[in-house]
Amino acid sequence: MTPGLLGGVALLATLVLSLVGLVLAGLSWWAQDRRYLEAARRVAPVAFLSALVSFGALEWALLTHDFSVRYVALHHSVKDPLWVTLVTPWAALEGSILLWGTLQAMYTWLVSRRVQVQGSATTGRTLLLDPWRAPVALGVLFATQVFFFAVMVFVAHPFDAVPNPPADGRGTNPLLQNHWMMAVHPVLMYLGFVGLSVPFAYAVAAMVARRYQSWIFETRWWTLVAWGFLTAAIFAGKWWSYEILGWGGYWAWDPVENASIIPWLLATAFLHTTQVQERRGMFKPWNFAYITLAFAATVFGTFLTRSGVVQSVHAFGDGPVGSLFLAFLLGVLALGLGLLSKVSGEVRDAGEVRWRTREGALLAGSLLFGTMAFVVVIGTVWPLVVEALSGAKVSIGAPFFNQVSAPLGVAALLLMGVGPVLPWRNTGGEIRRNLVVLGVALAAGTAAGLLLGLTLGVALAVGLFVYNLAAVALMVGQGVRERSRALGVSRGRAFLELASSSRRRFGSHVVHVGFALAALTIAFSQTYRFEESKTLRLGESWRTAGVEMTLRNVGVEDQGNRQSVYARVEVRGVDRRGLWADGTYTTRLNFYPQMGNQGLHAPDLKYTLYNDYYLILQAFDTERGQWATLRLVVTPLVLWLWVAGAVMALGTLYILWPSPAPQRQQAPGGAPA
Amino acid sequence: MRLALLLLTLLGLALAQPPQTTPPPDLSPEVFRIAKGLRCPVCQGESASESNSGVAQEMRRLIAEQLAQGKSEAEIRQFFVERYGPWILYEPPKQGLTLWVWLSPLIGLALLAYGLWRYLAATRARAVPADVSEEEIARLEAELHQPPDPHRRTP
Numbered sequence A: 001m002t003p004g005l006l007g008g009v010a011l012l013a014t015l016v017l018s019l020v021g022l023v024l025a026g027l028s029w030w031a032q033d034r035r036y037l038e039a040a041r042r043v044a045p046v047a048f049l050s051a052l053v054s055f056g057a058l059e060w061a062l063l064t065h066d067f068s069v070r071y072v073a074l075h076h077s078v079k080d081p082l083w084v085t086l087v088t089p090w091a092a093l094e095g096s097i098l099l100w101g102t103l104q105a106m107y108t109w110l111v112s113r114r115v116q117v118q119g120s121a122t123t124g125r126t127l128l129l130d131p132w133r134a135p136v137a138l139g140v141l142f143a144t145q146v147f148f149f150a151v152m153v154f155v156a157h158p159f160d161a162v163p164n165p166p167a168d169g170r171g172t173n174p175l176l177q178n179h180w181m182m183a184v185h186p187v188l189m190y191l192g193f194v195g196l197s198v199p200f201a202y203a204v205a206a207m208v209a210r211r212y213q214s215w216i217f218e219t220r221w222w223t224l225v226a227w228g229f230l231t232a233a234i235f236a237g238k239w240w241s242y243e244i245l246g247w248g249g250y251w252a253w254d255p256v257e258n259a260s261i262i263p264w265l266l267a268t269a270f271l272h273t274t275q276v277q278e279r280r281g282m283f284k285p286w287n288f289a290y291i292t293l294a295f296a297a298t299v300f301g302t303f304l305t306r307s308g309v310v311q312s313v314h315a316f317g318d319g320p321v322g323s324l325f326l327a328f329l330l331g332v333l334a335l336g337l338g339l340l341s342k343v344s345g346e347v348r349d350a351g352e353v354r355w356r357t358r359e360g361a362l363l364a365g366s367l368l369f370g371t372m373a374f375v376v377v378i379g380t381v382w383p384l385v386v387e388a389l390s391g392a393k394v395s396i397g398a399p400f401f402n403q404v405s406a407p408l409g410v411a412a413l414l415l416m417g418v419g420p421v422l423p424w425r426n427t428g429g430e431i432r433r434n435l436v437v438l439g440v441a442l443a444a445g446t447a448a449g450l451l452l453g454l455t456l457g458v459a460l461a462v463g464l465f466v467y468n469l470a471a472v473a474l475m476v477g478q479g480v481r482e483r484s485r486a487l488g489v490s491r492g493r494a495f496l497e498l499a500s501s502s503r504r505r506f507g508s509h510v511v512h513v514g515f516a517l518a519a520l521t522i523a524f525s526q527t528y529r530f531e532e533s534k535t536l537r538l539g540e541s542w543r544t545a546g547v548e549m550t551l552r553n554v555g556v557e558d559q560g561n562r563q564s565v566y567a568r569v570e571v572r573g574v575d576r577r578g579l580w581a582d583g584t585y586t587t588r589l590n591f592y593p594q595m596g597n598q599g600l601h602a603p604d605l606k607y608t609l610y611n612d613y614y615l616i617l618q619a620f621d622t623e624r625g626q627w628a629t630l631r632l633v634v635t636p637l638v639l640w641l642w643v644a645g646a647v648m649a650l651g652t653l654y655i656l657w658p659s660p661a662p663q664r665q666q667a668p669g670g671a672p673a
Numbered sequence B: 001m002r003l004a005l006l007l008l009t010l011l012g013l014a015l016a017q018p019p020q021t022t023p024p025p026d027l028s029p030e031v032f033r034i035a036k037g038l039r040c041p042v043c044q045g046e047s048a049s050e051s052n053s054g055v056a057q058e059m060r061r062l063i064a065e066q067l068a069q070g071k072s073e074a075e076i077r078q079f080f081v082e083r084y085g086p087w088i089l090y091e092p093p094k095q096g097l098t099l100w101v102w103l104s105p106l107i108g109l110a111l112l113a114y115g116l117w118r119y120l121a122a123t124r125a126r127a128v129p130a131d132v133s134e135e136e137i138a139r140l141e142a143e144l145h146q147p148p149d150p151h152r153r154t155p
Helices: A003-031 A034-063 A070-075 A082-090 A093-112 A134-154 A185-195 A197-209 A214-218 A220-244 A255-280 A284-306 A320-343 A358-390 A398-421 A429-451 A456-487 A491-501 A503-527 A638-656 B002-014 B029-036 B054-068 B073-084 B096-126 B134-144
Strands: A530-537 A541-544 A547-558 A563-573 A583-591 A600-602 A604-607 A611-620 A627-636
Touching: A003 A034, A003 A093, A003 A134, A034 A070, A034 A082, A034 A093, A034 A134, A070 A093, A082 A093, A082 A185, A093 A134, A093 A185, A093 A197, A134 A197, A134 A320, A185 A197, A185 A220, A185 A255, A185 A284, A197 A214, A197 A220, A197 A284, A197 A320, A214 A220, A214 A255, A220 A255, A220 A638, A255 A284, A255 A358, A284 A320, A284 A358, A284 B096, A358 A398, A358 B096, A398 A429, A398 A456, A398 A503, A398 B096, A429 A456, A456 A491, A456 A503, A491 A503, A503 A627, A503 A638, A530 A541, A530 A547, A530 B029, A547 A611, A547 A627, A563 A611, A563 A627, A583 A604, A583 A611, B029 B054, B029 B073, B054 B073
Parallel strands: none
Antiparallel strands: A530 A627, A541 A547, A547 A563, A563 A583, A583 A600, A604 A611, A611 A627
């Protein structure tokens, strides 16, 4: 038994099992027979196991340096460190589809555990999928699985053999070896992408079974899980890009970055509009549309990058895979939107929405996120449209996206603060005081920023941050005061009790604070980034941006799979701006044999509470090591961007964390969620 | 150390790297700012400021040179447009076909807002006037506090 054989067999078995699951789910739908459903439910864990075996076989092939497998020969080398070997399955096309498919099988299995079967107790805690919708939901998930495994079996086979196995492979793409984030970011991204397939499957089932309301409650957890993973993945990607790509930035509006933000934007819109449906039973058709578009958007990015239609640092080359993903994308859209157009006449929501209410703010917010998603899609594909229509080549990049996203971001931040303060249905005079407080916070923050000499945009970002903090403080403070008065407990205790009993509210406050902080750091780091480059001779000093840098040493180290050229620089802060920059920085250029003379930057950076000092080795004296060209990038508040990402992820986790014990149903002081 | 550098020199020669004896020119923040708006023509979606490829370095050198000659930012951008075509600019011109991209936020917002307006008009028309007063609804809501949370066991 070789890894290639085992993997190939397991792959085929997963495809067959997924097909069987799909057929059984279909039969149980057509024949309305629960025995088929029961069988389909049992296929899911077996298919997952089989997918795991094929994934394990790829790891096995990599770990045992089995170069008779083409994937291993092309993307692995005996010199690769162990952790790089372990993450190589998602370093290239075939393996990343295998990871995607395996995660899909996992989600299908998890959903299959929610299917209501005869004899399963209907506890209030777990929401079970009734037998009218379960076949459809499982069918959609199995069909997705069939797609991924069929792509692998017929087009992008991860276990294709090489007739004459080489003694050593080409090794993993050096760009991917440079940072441990490679082990984290792609997996988080796929967990988020695949996670959106679950609410989509539930939505399709809801439309087919004509039960338009309950799926919103049942998929709340799933949507939040997927959203949390997407958020974490996007921040992890920013961090990776910042630490490794050697340009001192974290977001470049590269087509693939755009493709990852589109599902996030649509999922965010969906997450907010579902609350309107939960609370008021409205907006049902929009929720069907949003989740369909969000799931389709996860496939869109793969189509863009795997088809070679756009240029991107993330592109994995071209081939027939791209067009298959396009077909799948169109299939998803046709299914979701087709069903929606069929049932929309029947979904007759009723009710009046006033704008100055919670639901008004939620709907307006979803408009902003939807608009942003639209802009990113248009901005990403428009160069193709222009070329098709006029033959001219144009570029649409960061300057465009930064300019158009700023006003939308400001509007979203404004709504984010005031929305949760507004009551549902009808706003009376009682919140006037709160609105005044918020207005004052916004004005005071902005004015303080202007007085400190910040640009208008950054001052406004400061104002919006203070305003959002004030909104959260108002809401929490009010709840705590009411509860401590009503129950006669201390304020601290009232706070803790509220925080643990209404996790959803508190978690969302935390996520909102994280988002406001992220916006603040983006405003600062985009506006006040400073960057300069200079050649220093050994011992020479360079004074700029509040620091003095002295080049101490230039040398090279043999690190096995690469040659690492380094420059050692002593940095000393010379005025208040350069505070905390002190230290010895070792910035590197790594040369990998498979990349020729193109070096990869391994910058050295120091995070401080305000500025980040980022030193890049641009060029060096190859003959005598007498000089080095250094590039200094000083960016404020980037550390806080990672803090913001962590806060958003932890807030999501807080909402999702299962409650330890049943709590009293909303004790006094807890305003309606 | 010496040995290491010798090794490096050999490595450099083996890779046919052009010997780099003259260091690249010093670059001011202004250079990077201008380079940021220009595409690196050989890269995969990186700007001339971010990329470390030879072409991007050459572009930054050209920008520094022209700044030293006293050329304005617009003139420098024009220089690159003449060389590579409008494709080199990351900010699409606000005219012709790319004007639509600049209008896309307004178009997107207008389409969605129109859809929402239509939808809300329809739901309002369908809404039956409640026979309970707003005060009663408010009182009931205050008593109920929140919609049933299906994840929570009832006490």
